[in-house]
Every structure is written in structure tokens, then in C-alpha cells.
Amino acid sequence: MVQMKKKASTGSEDKLHHAAPNPSRLRKAKALADEAVKMRKIFSVKGPYPVIRAALRARGWVEQRTHGAKQHRSSVNRASLNDGKSSDDAEREEDPDELHDLxxxxxxxxxxxFCWTNRRDAISTKNLHKDQIVNYxxxxxxLVTKAGxxxxxxxxxxxxxxxxxxFFPRCYRIGAQDEKHAFIEDYRWTACTSFLRWVVERDQGAKRSVQTVQGQRKQSKRQLTPLAFSQMISSxxxxxxEYLQSLEHGDIDTSLEMAQVLSQKEWAEYLNSYYLCVHGGASAEISNYFVSCCKAMLQRLEAVCPQIGIDGINNIWIIKPGAKSRGRGIKCAKRLDQILQLVTSDLMLVxxxxxxxxxxxxxxxxxxxxxxxVRQWFLVTDxxxxxxxxxxxxxxxxSTQPYSLDTLDRSVHLCNNSIQKNLKPSQQRHGGVxxxxMWLDEQFRAFLASQxxxxQWETVVxxxxxxxxxxxxxxxxxxxxxxKNTFELYxxxxxxxxxxxxxxxxxxxxxxxxxxxxVTADLCAAVQEDTLRVVLDRRVDRAANTGNFQLxxxxxxxxVPQYRGINLLVEGFNIKNPRPLPPLKPSNRSAPKCLGTAKGKGCTARRRSHRSGELKSNGAEPAPLLPEPSVPPPTKIPPLHPAKTADKQVPLCDKSHSVVLWKSQAEASHVSSESEHAPQGSAEILSHERLPLLNSQTKQSSAPPVLQINV
Incomplete structure (x- = not known):
């Protein structure tokens, strides 16, 4: 009973303490808070980032906590190394007099x-003020997804x-149909190059890490016939x-049937034989001729294929879910049917x-x-x-396991700390690991020096x-x-x-x-501190120390051109209603070949121009053309010959239509003056099919049409 009363009194004292803080501490906190508000130094940290919080406080920033103090203490303690200390002790060390909380x-x-968060959905960048700084x-x-x-x-x-x-191993989105076909072709081609390398290495007697004890047993039991082996090498x-010719554009004139070297059935047989040789340990007699041919082809491929050195002989591919992290869902496979089966197992991801x-x-x-x-950091500030x-x-x-291609287990091939931290190191692993x-880069450079x-660290890596x-x-x-005012650490x-x-x-x-x-305790803290030096200190002083960050x-x-809100206007001029002309009358006489006052003058001019072109092409100097005298056009148009059908005559145009072919000199000069201001492409002579429509439009409105387009 006494203990319960004492606990109750202690709780009431805590409430009273928060309600009525020390006056001197309150004055100090208020002065620091007012200064931070004046200097715009209010920050928020969402996530376990005690280094960021401490570095900002050292620069005079004041934190605005969005969660309760209890939640804040738990998040801090999960991220920090407590060294056996309780949560209350860690909180008191961070804020001994509770000044920051006040x-x-x-x-x-x-x-x-300033906001630092590890959740991209915690803040909407569209609602941010231009002076607010965020870290993503x-x-x-x-950029950060595998598919992207x-x-x-x-x-x-x-x-x-x-x-x-x-610098990037070839990659395919196997859910897309076109990329799926491209991957299958790449797998088949890699099976061919891997087999050529397998032949060369087998002849040289090199020790391959992919040859297992089980494979050695199968090697004594299975053996390909010389005919099947020679067919594999030939294929x-x-x-x-064919691949080299495609790179040299030598297959442009080749038909699709010729480009298909192997049929689907032949590919299936080849891959089965490839699996028996490389994965199953089957053996065969290799002649020196085949070995020399394989060596020559590999040398040609190495000159044009930058990734042939990483392919090896097993044709292993790694399958990754495109939007997951920390190695989740990643698997390795070396058979084509296994890869396609793994991918198609999840229809939603496909x-x-x-x-x-x-x-x-x-x-x-x-x-x-x-x-x-190697985990390498880089920072994007703009x-x-x-x-x-x-x-x-x-x-x-x-990795916790020694490297081997005998097994495709994730513990051997994935080095993510989220995977390896849960595994026990193998006893077969070298003691130097x-x-x-984890190693710092200094330790790796010392190892390279010993080798x-x-x-090569400064010249290659x-x-x-x-x-x-x-x-x-x-x-x-x-x-x-x-x-602007955004950065992100990757x-x-x-x-x-x-x-x-x-x-x-x-x-x-x-x-x-x-x-x-x-390793990460020291290095990750330094990265966070140097990030604030680039983002905050360099804003004030361009010559500020940026730590280990190098531009x-x-x-x-x-x-980027600014949008000014100007409307785009397209203006034009209407064509006035011409004077109506008498309708055309059909006639039995043939229409003249050329219209003009002087008989045949227009046709003579055209023939003369055509002849001048021929003379010019033959190298002779063409005769000069005399200008035609300006003769006022006639008021009537000679009748045109009607088109004839089997039993009746059909007039060329109806009486309701009229054709404007000639104008008086006064009208011609008036129209020509208007045509100078007309937009480019307007016709001077209109066909008889267009005139009724224009006449009806011009009768309705005489104002020039204006087309307005909003951009």
C-alpha cells in the first residue's frame, strides 16, 4: 500500500513538473526557440536517425516532434547502440535537462x-513551401527500382x-512479352558462348569451380557420341x-528464314545436350580442330561483347522482384524452363x-x-x-559461405547484410574474412596491395x-x-x-x-554528418568543408521557358464575292487548246519554254522569250466541248455554277492588292465547286474571320 501511494505521488509530481517547469530553464528554452524561429531553423526527423538529430541541434536547430515523447524514446533507442543502458538512461543522456523537449x-x-524521413509517403512534395528542405x-x-x-x-x-x-549486366523485364522473347534469345546465345568456353577450358585442363563431385561421377557414366558433340560445336x-554478322550489319539482306539458324526443335535438343555437358558432367572426345575453332570464335566475341567475361560457362541468371529490397524474393537459376517457371508463378507481378x-x-x-x-554512397542535390x-x-x-557454383543458395550469392546477418559463418570459409x-575500403586496398x-583501386574501381x-x-x-531545396542520399x-x-x-x-x-557504426555516422555539411553548411558558405563528399x-x-499565358491568334482575310458571269453554254465545237486573245500565243509560249528546257539540257543557249503584251481579257468565255457518253451529252457544269477565269483590269488590280496581305497558300483562281460555298459564307458575314487557339 505504501509503495502504491509513493508511485501515485511520483506520477503526480511528474505531471506537475511538466505543467510548471523551472522558470530559468523555461526562459532559456524560449530564447533558443525564438531564435530558431527567427532564423528558420525548425526541423523534423522521422525514423531512427540520432546522428541527424544531434548534428542539427549542434547547429542551433530546434526539433518539432510529431509523436509523443514515449514513441520518440523508443525509436531513438532502437537505432542507437545502448551498450546495455536502459531507455531512460539513453533519453537522459540525449536530453539531460529536458531542454530540447521543452x-x-x-x-x-x-x-x-528541414525534414529528414525514411518514408517517401510521409510527406507530399506538392504541398511544401519553396523554403522547406526535404531529403528525397x-x-x-x-532510378531506385530494378525494373526502372x-x-x-x-x-x-x-x-x-x-x-x-x-557497367550494367544485361537485364530484361520478363513480364513484358517482347522482352521475354529477347531474354530467351539471349539465353540461347549465352548457352552457345558458354559451351565454346567449356570446350576450351576442358582442353586446357583448367580447374573449374563449377565441377562438383556429383558431376565427376556422372562424367564416368555419361558420354556423348562424337557425332552429337561435333553437331553441338557446329551449331x-x-x-x-550469325551474331557477329548482325553486329556488323551483314544480315540486312538476309531473309528471316536464313537468320533463323536453328529451329525450335534443334534448340531444344541443343540445350539438353548443353545441360548434359556443363551441368551433368558428360564427357566427349575433343579434337584439336574444334578447340582451335572455339578459341578463334571466343577471341572475336571478346572484341565486341563487353560482358562475355562475366558469363562463365553455367549460364546462370538471377531473378528479382522489381520493386522489393533487402534481397527479398531473389533467386538464382540456370535452366531456361526453371527461370520461366519461377517468373510465371506470380501472375500479378507478371x-x-x-x-x-x-x-x-x-x-x-x-x-x-x-x-x-561494395556499398557506395552518392548524393544528388539538384x-x-x-x-x-x-x-x-x-x-x-x-558472404558467410565460401563461393561456389555447386549450389545456387542465396547464402552464397547474395551479400546483403539483411540476409547474411541471420546466418552463421561456414567453417570452410577462410579465416581472413x-x-x-564487413570491411572498410582501407582494408580492401591493403588486400589489393598484398596481391x-x-x-587498380584508383585506376579501375x-x-x-x-x-x-x-x-x-x-x-x-x-x-x-x-x-529546389531537395536532396537525396542513395x-x-x-x-x-x-x-x-x-x-x-x-x-x-x-x-x-x-x-x-x-564498420557501419563509424562510417554511417560520418556519411550523415557530411551530408548535412553539403546540404546546409555549403548553402551559407560555398567554401565550407564537405567532408568526404566529392563533387x-x-x-x-x-x-525552362516560362509560360506567359499569351493566346496564339491566327488571323486571315475573307475573299470578296466576285461579279457573277454568264453561265457556260454547251457547244458542238471543240474547245480551243489554249485560251488567249492571240491565236495559239499561250501554247506557243509553253512549247517555246519546253523547247528552251531541252536546249538547255543539251548544252545550247535557249532563245529569249518575248513578254506577251497585256491585252484586256474578253467579257465572254469561248464555249467548251461537252463530255460525250454512249447515248447523251453531259454538260461540264451546271447553270447554277460559275467559273471565275477572267477579271477586268480594275478588279484584277484590286484583288492583287488584297492578295499581298492574304495568308500564304490562298488561291487566286477558285474552282467552280468552291464558289457557291464561299458566296453563301460571305453573304452572311463581311467581317474577316479570326481563329483563336489557346495554348
Whole structure:
């Protein structure tokens, strides 16, 4: 009973404490809050970002909390390393005298000028004031989704002369019917090149990581006949030769039947034999002639195919849901029927074309026999002009299992920390790989130096990552919402090939900043602090320190024409009603071939002009044409010969129609003066079919018609 009373009294004291704070602390909080409101330094943080919150408070910003203090404490404690401390202790260390909580209450009705959030749907950019700063751009799906990146990089040739196949593994939206056919053709072609490489490596006796113990057993039991093996090599060489001709545009005059090297049945037989050789371990006798032909073809392909070095011999593809993150739903497969079956299992994703099939990098650069990828940050502060900041530091994420193509399990081939943190490291993994599965870039550079490749970090890896980031942003620039006072931090994932060439895998929005390991605890905090230096400090001082962020690209600004609201007017002049002429009368006489006062003068002039053209073409000088004397036109038109039918005559025109062919000199001069002001393309002589319509229109209105078009 005593304890309950004491607890009740403690609660009442807390309420009284919040209701009546210390006067000195209240005056201090009010002064700081008023200064922040005056300087427009009110911020809001949604999500576990204690580093951002602390850095802004150090700059004199005051937080406006949208949630209760209890929710705020829980979110902070989930994101921070408590080191065994309770939630109350962590909160007291962050705000020992509760000054920040008091200032937050004082500015709860003020406008927020800086907002950092990890949820894109938390704020609508359309309702923001122009002075408000946010940490994400709207309409970023064309960049941060796998399907969007796959589609946009195909349009790189419109923005730059670079080839996306040099830094982005070929990718297809298998839900789209046309891209599905393109993927099937690519898979078949890759099966041919992989088989040629398998023949060469088998002849050289190279140790391949894809050959399993089970495959060695099958090798002793299964053996292809020499005829079937020679047919496979011939088919593979034909397909590769056809591909080379298509690159050289040598197939333009080839019919569609000739372009189809193998039929559907032949392709099915070839793939089955390919699976037996490469995946099943079947063996066959290889002649030196076939080996030399395969080597020659591979050399020709390597000169024009930038991705042939990452293909390997297994033809493995990685299947990804286009809009998911943290490795969810990603699988690897190496048979065509398995890939199509995996994709078509979810009809909704197929309908939305969200499934992405991408060529798997079968020959990555390994560290102690273990696969890894590189997480590289970059910052975009503007889309017009495109301004890109590249972070000088990065970190590596290792797999918990040694690399092998014997199994296609995600634990071997996906290095996402969200997947590997739940797995126990394999006992077969090399001891040099860290237990927390992460390395700083300094540790990787030291490893490269031990391998005699120290210079390739600055000459191959870093320049390749910068180019890939810039090219990806160029293709998405027109699709992003370019808003001033907006920035966004992205995380790009790269896999290094066996030659240390970086290959862009994907770009992530709102990359995780959780201090999951000692590597990320220090590095993620530095990235957030340097982001505020670029976004806030550099706004005040252009020479401010930007930390490890380096400006690698700033595009020339493109001025967007402003809409002034001017209406586009199209004005014209009406044609006055001409004087009616007597109707035409049919006659049995033949109509003269040329109309004119002097007999045959018009026809003579035309013949003379035609003859002059012939003389000019023959090299002779044409005779000069004399100008025709101006003779007033007759008042009557000679009758025209009517058209004859089988039994009756049909007049050329009805009595109700009239033809304006001649005018008096006064009318001619009057009309010619008006025609100078008439719009281009108006006819001087009108056909008899148009006159009744114009006459009726001009009788109704004599004002010039005006056509108004609103733009």
C-alpha cells in the first residue's frame, strides 16, 4: 500500500513538473526557440536517425516532434547502440535537462524548414513551401527500382556515348512479352558462348569451380557420341557467327528464314545436350580442330561483347522482384524452363512487368575464396542542373559461405547484410574474412596491395563506379521531379569482376544507416554528418568543408521557358464575292487548246519554254522569250466541248455554277492588292465547286474571320 501511494505521488509530481517547469530553464528554452524561429531553423526527423538529430541541434536547430515523447524514446533507442543502458538512461543522456523537449513544445505550431524521413509517403512534395528542405525526390521509381533502372539504361545513347553493357549486366523485364522473347534469345546465345568456353577450358585442363563431385561421377557414366558433340560445336559456331554478322550489319539482306539458324526443335535438343555437358558432367572426345575453332570464335566475341567475361560457362541468371529490397524474393537459376517457371508463378507481378531477370556475374573477384559486394554512397542535390556528390569512402559486405557454383543458395550469392546477418559463418570459409562480414575500403586496398594490385583501386574501381553512377542518373533525369531545396542520399551496390571492373547491380533509396557493425557504426555516422555539411553548411558558405563528399558531376543548367499565358491568334482575310458571269453554254465545237486573245500565243509560249528546257539540257543557249503584251481579257468565255457518253451529252457544269477565269483590269488590280496581305497558300483562281460555298459564307458575314487557339 505504501509503495502504491509513493508511485501515485511520483506520477503526480511528474505531471506537475511538466505543467510548471523551472522558470530559468523555461526562459532559456524560449530564447533558443525564438531564435530558431527567427532564423528558420525548425526541423523534423522521422525514423531512427540520432546522428541527424544531434548534428542539427549542434547547429542551433530546434526539433518539432510529431509523436509523443514515449514513441520518440523508443525509436531513438532502437537505432542507437545502448551498450546495455536502459531507455531512460539513453533519453537522459540525449536530453539531460529536458531542454530540447521543452523547446519542441514551444515550436509545435511553427513551420518546419528541414525534414529528414525514411518514408517517401510521409510527406507530399506538392504541398511544401519553396523554403522547406526535404531529403528525397518524388518519382524516383525510374532510378531506385530494378525494373526502372533496367529500362532507363537502355536509353543511355540519347544522353551519352557510353554503352550500358560495359557497367550494367544485361537485364530484361520478363513480364513484358517482347522482352521475354529477347531474354530467351539471349539465353540461347549465352548457352552457345558458354559451351565454346567449356570446350576450351576442358582442353586446357583448367580447374573449374563449377565441377562438383556429383558431376565427376556422372562424367564416368555419361558420354556423348562424337557425332552429337561435333553437331553441338557446329551449331554453337553458327549461332555466334550469325551474331557477329548482325553486329556488323551483314544480315540486312538476309531473309528471316536464313537468320533463323536453328529451329525450335534443334534448340531444344541443343540445350539438353548443353545441360548434359556443363551441368551433368558428360564427357566427349575433343579434337584439336574444334578447340582451335572455339578459341578463334571466343577471341572475336571478346572484341565486341563487353560482358562475355562475366558469363562463365553455367549460364546462370538471377531473378528479382522489381520493386522489393533487402534481397527479398531473389533467386538464382540456370535452366531456361526453371527461370520461366519461377517468373510465371506470380501472375500479378507478371502482369505489372515487375519481375526482372539479370545475367549473374559468374566470375567475380574473390577475397579468400569468398564473394563480396561494395556499398557506395552518392548524393544528388539538384536535377537541373544535375549535381552529383560521390563519397570517397565505402565498405564491403561478405558472404558467410565460401563461393561456389555447386549450389545456387542465396547464402552464397547474395551479400546483403539483411540476409547474411541471420546466418552463421561456414567453417570452410577462410579465416581472413571478418566475423562481422564487413570491411572498410582501407582494408580492401591493403588486400589489393598484398596481391600486387594496389594501383587498380584508383585506376579501375573508383573511376568505373563514378561513371556508372553518372550514367544511371543521366537516364533518369527527365523522369525525376526536379524541386529546389531537395536532396537525396542513395546507396549503390557494385560487384567487381575478376579483372576488378565494377558492375552496377542496383541503386537503393533511403539506404540503411543502422550501426549494425563497428564498420557501419563509424562510417554511417560520418556519411550523415557530411551530408548535412553539403546540404546546409555549403548553402551559407560555398567554401565550407564537405567532408568526404566529392563533387564529380555538375551539368550545365538548362533554362525552362516560362509560360506567359499569351493566346496564339491566327488571323486571315475573307475573299470578296466576285461579279457573277454568264453561265457556260454547251457547244458542238471543240474547245480551243489554249485560251488567249492571240491565236495559239499561250501554247506557243509553253512549247517555246519546253523547247528552251531541252536546249538547255543539251548544252545550247535557249532563245529569249518575248513578254506577251497585256491585252484586256474578253467579257465572254469561248464555249467548251461537252463530255460525250454512249447515248447523251453531259454538260461540264451546271447553270447554277460559275467559273471565275477572267477579271477586268480594275478588279484584277484590286484583288492583287488584297492578295499581298492574304495568308500564304490562298488561291487566286477558285474552282467552280468552291464558289457557291464561299458566296453563301460571305453573304452572311463581311467581317474577316479570326481563329483563336489557346495554348
Amino acid at each position: 523547446m519542441s513544445r514551444l515550436v509545435r505550431n511553427e513551420m518546419v524548414y 525526390f518524388a518519382k524516383a521509381g525510374s 533502372l533496367c529500362v532507363n539504361l537502355r536509353n543511355l545513347y540519347w544522353f551519352d556515348s557510353a554503352d550500358p553493357d560495359t 554453337a559456331l553458327k549461332v555466334c557467327q 502482369k505489372d512487368s515487375k519481375w526482372v531477370v539479370q545475367k549473374y556475374i559468374e566470375r567475380p573477384f574473390l577475397i579468400y575464396g569468398t564473394k563480396f559486394d 536535377w537541373n542542373p544535375l549535381t552529383v556528390w560521390f563519397y570517397k569512402k565505402c565498405y564491403l559486405r561478405f 571478418p566475423a562481422d562480414n 600486387g594490385k594496389a594501383a 573508383v573511376p568505373g563506379m563514378k561513371k556508372a553512377v553518372i550514367h544511371a542518373l543521366q537516364t533518369a533525369q527527365d523522369l525525376m521531379e526536379s524541386r 546507396g549503390a551496390d557494385f560487384v567487381l569482376g575478376c579483372d576488378l571492373h565494377p558492375w552496377l547491380i542496383e541503386i537503393n533509396a533511403s539506404p540503411t544507416m543502422a550501426p549494425s557493425t563497428p 564529380i558531376y555538375k551539368q550545365a543548367a538548362v533554362e
